[in-house]
Amino acid sequence: MRSVVRVGIPRALAFYDYGSLWMQFFAELNIQAVISPPTNRSIVDIGVRLATDGTCLPVKTFYGHTAYLASRSDLDWIFVPRIIGVRRREFICPKFMGLPDLARHGVTGKGKGPRILAPKIDLRTGSWGTLLEIARMARSLGVNPMQAIAGYQRALAAYLEGRDRLEPRDQEANSLAKGSLSIGIIGHRYLIEDGYLSMDLVTKLRAMGVNPIIGDRLPQDLIDVKAKSWPKEMYWRAGRIAFGSARAFLDAKPVPVNGVIYIAAFSCGTDSIIGELVEREMRRREMPFLAVNLDEHTGEAGMITRLEAFVDLIRWRKDTGEMHFSAHG
Amino acid sequence: MKCTFPHMGNIYIPIKALLQELGYEVIVPPPCTEETLNIGVALAPETACLPLKVPVGNFIEAQRLGAEVAIMAGGVGPCRFGFYGQVQREILRDLNIDLDVIILEPPQGDWNRFWRQVQLVRRDQPWSAVARALRISWHKFQALDVLETAARQARPVAANPRQVDAALSRALQRLDQAQTVAKVKEAVALGVDRITGLKVPGRKPRLRIALVGEIYTLLEPFVNLDVEKLLGRHRVLVEKKVQIGDWVKHHLLLAPLQPRQQNQMARIAKGYLSGPVGGHGLESVAHALEFARQGVDGILHLLPFTCMPEIVAQSALAQVSKDLGLPIMTLVLDEQTGEAGFHTRIEAFLDLLSRRQQGEPGVAAR
Numbered sequence: 001m002r003s004v005v006r007v008g009i010p011r012a013l014a015f016y017d018y019g020s021l022w023m024q025f026f027a028e029l030n031i032q033a034v035i036s037p038p039t040n041r042s043i044v045d046i047g048v049r050l051a052t053d054g055t056c057l058p059v060k061t062f063y064g065h066t067a068y069l070a071s072r073s074d075l076d077w078i079f080v081p082r083i084i085g086v087r088r089r090e091f092i093c094p095k096f097m098g099l100p101d102l103a104r105h106g107v108t109g110k111g112k113g114p115r116i117l118a119p120k121i122d123l124r125t126g127s128w129g130t131l132l133e134i135a136r137m138a139r140s141l142g143v144n145p146m147q148a149i150a151g152y153q154r155a156l157a158a159y160l161e162g163r164d165r166l167e168p169r170d171q172e173a174n175s176l177a178k179g180s181l182s183i184g185i186i187g188h189r190y191l192i193e194d195g196y197l198s199m200d201l202v203t204k205l206r207a208m209g210v211n212p213i214i215g216d217r218l219p220q221d222l223i224d225v226k227a228k229s230w231p232k233e234m235y236w237r238a239g240r241i242a243f244g245s246a247r248a249f250l251d252a253k254p255v256p257v258n259g260v261i262y263i264a265a266f267s268c269g270t271d272s273i274i275g276e277l278v279e280r281e282m283r284r285r286e287m288p289f290l291a292v293n294l295d296e297h298t299g300e301a302g303m304i305t306r307l308e309a310f311v312d313l314i315r316w317r318k319d320t321g322e323m324h325f326s327a328h329g
Numbered sequence: 330m331k332c333t334f335p336h337m338g339n340i341y342i343p344i345k346a347l348l349q350e351l352g353y354e355v356i357v358p359p360p361c362t363e364e365t366l367n368i369g370v371a372l373a374p375e376t377a378c379l380p381l382k383v384p385v386g387n388f389i390e391a392q393r394l395g396a397e398v399a400i401m402a403g404g405v406g407p408c409r410f411g412f413y414g415q416v417q418r419e420i421l422r423d424l425n426i427d428l429d430v431i432i433l434e435p436p437q438g439d440w441n442r443f444w445r446q447v448q449l450v451r452r453d454q455p456w457s458a459v460a461r462a463l464r465i466s467w468h469k470f471q472a473l474d475v476l477e478t479a480a481r482q483a484r485p486v487a488a489n490p491r492q493v494d495a496a497l498s499r500a501l502q503r504l505d506q507a508q509t510v511a512k513v514k515e516a517v518a519l520g521v522d523r524i525t526g527l528k529v530p531g532r533k534p535r536l537r538i539a540l541v542g543e544i545y546t547l548l549e550p551f552v553n554l555d556v557e558k559l560l561g562r563h564r565v566l567v568e569k570k571v572q573i574g575d576w577v578k579h580h581l582l583l584a585p586l587q588p589r590q591q592n593q594m595a596r597i598a599k600g601y602l603s604g605p606v607g608g609h610g611l612e613s614v615a616h617a618l619e620f621a622r623q624g625v626d627g628i629l630h631l632l633p634f635t636c637m638p639e640i641v642a643q644s645a646l647a648q649v650s651k652d653l654g655l656p657i658m659t660l661v662l663d664e665q666t667g668e669a670g671f672h673t674r675i676e677a678f679l680d681l682l683s684r685r686q687q688g689e690p691g692v693a694a695r
Contacts, residue, residue: 235406
């Protein structure tokens with residue numbers, strides 16, 4: 001065995017939320033982390049081929065990233081944590097709970113390549129279990145468990161600090177363009193920030209003179225307060241962010257928006273429910289609303305046309321004050 | 330108050346008993362038909378699963394018959410089902426359909442809300458009536474398991490499987506009409522007697538197939554295209570662990586033992602699925618492994634299209650099938666499922682199993 005342990009991390013799903021934490025953690029332990037490249041055509045194609053029918057686009061993409069890492073003979077492990085929940089009374093999507101199993105059965109198999117490193121992360125009932133899992137994982141990696149826990153604590157502190165620093169900056173960016181059009185964006189971070197899957201939707205909006213306000217980047221306490229105003233407490237992490245930011249946009253917090261775009265992944269289970277409830281509320285409150293459903297066949301030209309039409313429509317509405325034409329995509 | 334609820338197999342029998350004892354006027358929705366499904370499909374979100382869509386149809390059809398309140402189960406995740414009642418309520422609200430949806434959810438720490446729910450359903454009935462209602466519906470729930478199991482076992486070895494179907498439906502009718510626990514027991518004893526009386530002594534089933542998967546698709550014959558009866562007619566002995574009486578026992582009465590049971594499931598499924606993935610995903614894998622050990626000839630895995638937990642289970646089951654050399658066929662059910670294609674697939678699966686049984690070489694498990 002090589003002296004330096006090398007761990008691959010798929011650039012997919014929870015990586016967009018916690019990637020910086022994971023990389024810092026492995027750096028603390030002197031373990032070399034290799035991130036799969038940004039999503040591209042071939043990664044998606046491979047993922048589509050490997051995944052079971054009915055799997056959502058982001059999980060298919062995850063298969064593709066994992067397959068890329070599995071094909072590298074210089075890796076010992078692929079890091080696929082089994083995330084159950086990150087806060088009290090909250091789950092992550094059910095498919096996340098089975099990700100390591102999906103990766104094992106669908107990608108790495110029982111071959112000689114890198115093995116799946118799958119600590120169970122369940123912070124719903126406190127952090128003790130997670131620390132134990134980290135100690136266990138450290139043993140697999142040949143690291144002293146106490147050292148691993150200390151490394152995790154340092155990485156976590158750095159991650160939390162970085163996240164808190166990020167929020168005010170985003171807020172500032174959010175309030176910049178007062179004169180222009182503001183559009184609230186709701187959707188999973190792993191879609192919005194994956195330039196290939198989302199076809200750079202946010203950048204495209206900016207190019208159209210729109211100030212996009214990403215719901216996922218709103219302050220956590222605002223999201224929590226606003227999410228509570230729905231009839232039922234949301235039990236998915238992504239759902240709470242969607243509910244909270246949808247209500248914040250409707251209440252013109254932190255800034256008024258002229259419309260809302262919901263970016264969903266085709267065949268995403270949680271989106272089908274959250275999107276439905278959000279859309280009904282938007283319609284009732286007459287908020288211009290566009291649902292974009294991304295899949296592996298979505299064409300860029302069609303997407304641009306829809307965005308332009310939506311932006312034109314709300315600009316028109318804003319300029320003329322006429323509210324009688326429908327603004328629902 | 331005129332009260333309704335969604336269909337799921339024969340649960341209308343115990344639920345009706347429960348609500349009637351509580352003083353409700355019960356409107357059982359008309360049996361699920363193509364029309365029921367069409368209503369649901371037209372109104373519900375496209376990629377939601379059938380357990381959201383079909384009940385929408387049930388509710389609207391019951392409302393046309395005069396229902397004022399619908400009772401729906403809730404949940405606390407991570408399966409989507411926990412939000413179905415909410416979505417259904419909003420669909421009805423936006424259509425201005427005058428049907429209140431009451432959603433019953435597990436307390437999950439919020440005992441105040443739970444208490445309000447109980448009071449809402451109980452209304453002004455005395456607690457003795459509530460106890461009576463729970464008792465009779467409990468016995469009816471358990472009776473369903475007994476009668477359905479008897480029918481499953483009798484069909485493949487009866488002279489005519491259709492006679493078993495008829496005997497079962499007569500037994501269910503008697504069960505439905507039974508007003509006391511004594512009458513329930515009588516109905517069950519008579520029903521089992523009649524059903525098992527149809528078995529031809531010495532006859533053996535052609536094959537043994539286990540059903541695993543998502544509970545709604547396993548229990549609602551309209552959604553699973555009556556797969557149990559179909560298999561019975563092909564002289565297949567059908568086995569399944571997901572049964573409604575058993576579910577009620579474990580989820581309501583023995584709820585505190587739930588974590589222990591899940592751990593046990595996780596131990597069985599080890600190597601294939603490392604823990605719960607919501608819904609019945611873990612159970613599907615654990616049950617399949619248990620059935621494999623019991624020597625079934627094949628397994629059918631049923632799930633509604635887009636079901637999140639079962640999609641995870643499906644990929645684990647593919648591995649189970651490969652490792653054990655046991656044929657497992659997944660049947661995904663949705664509004665597009667056509668009867669002819671469905672039957673053809675099942676018949677092909679049965680042919681494969683028969684040929685394997687006869688030791689024909691070169692017949693792959695998948």
